[in-house]
């Protein structure tokens with residue numbers, strides 16, 4: 001198996017480690033590849049993303065690191081594009097497409113910023129109905145490839161981040177299930193990679209990766225492709241929970257994992 005992580009943040013956005021610290025940690029642990037996916041700029045919210053100028057130096061710094069460490073590790077320069085990002089991804093090796101806000105009546109409602117922000121979104125936009133919020137979330141997710149043309153679909157069911165043990169809503173609710181099923185109808189034929197993302201585990205919100213078991217099983221059943229990612233925000237979580245996540249994937253029927261490699265970058269299939 002090729003050891004890599006393609007969902008990696010740095011101090012250019014909301015990560016804690018610099019690009020080079022992260023590269024050195026990846027080399028140290030024997031990884032084959034690291035792909036950076038800085039949060040692309042969103043005009044309506046600058047708290048977590050790269051600035052427009054920062055995006056340029058991010059790209060330049062990664063180019064320099066690619067050259068400096070070319071004999072030790074593959075380094076890729078990507079972006080995590082939000083549904084509402086305004087950065088042109090053409091000069092980047094690959095992109096992740098993610099929904100972090102649901103817009104209703106012109107208002108941006110936060111999906112994953114914090115538990116309090118999630119509850120506020122549900123209250124203010126959906127009269128306290130979290131499943132109504134999730135339905136509109138998945139409607140945006142369904143369009144993420146059309147909107148961003150991303151190579152990877154980021155944390156497909158991020159809307160369940162603060163729902164461990166179904167503490168906020170029942171994920172078996174038919175409205176919830178119908179919403180993600182409908183998003184899969186649109187996304188599976190695109191042939192892009194769905195993340196198995198351990199980020200919320202490393203940050204203590206979940207005990208299992210995105211997507212939840214029923215969703216991952218359905219992705220497998222429909223022939224969808226998956227990539228294992230850490231949504232890493234600091235250098236010591238580059239492969240956080242990967243062993244358990246591989247076990248989880250197997251339990252959900254996954255027999256092949258994908259990664260990205262080459263220039264131009266391409267999907268590479270690996271047997272599990």
Ligand SMILES: [Zn+2]
Pocket residue numbers: 080098100154155
């Ligand atoms: Zn994200």
Ligand SMILES: [Zn+2]
Pocket residue numbers: 007009080231
């Ligand atoms: Zn991320």
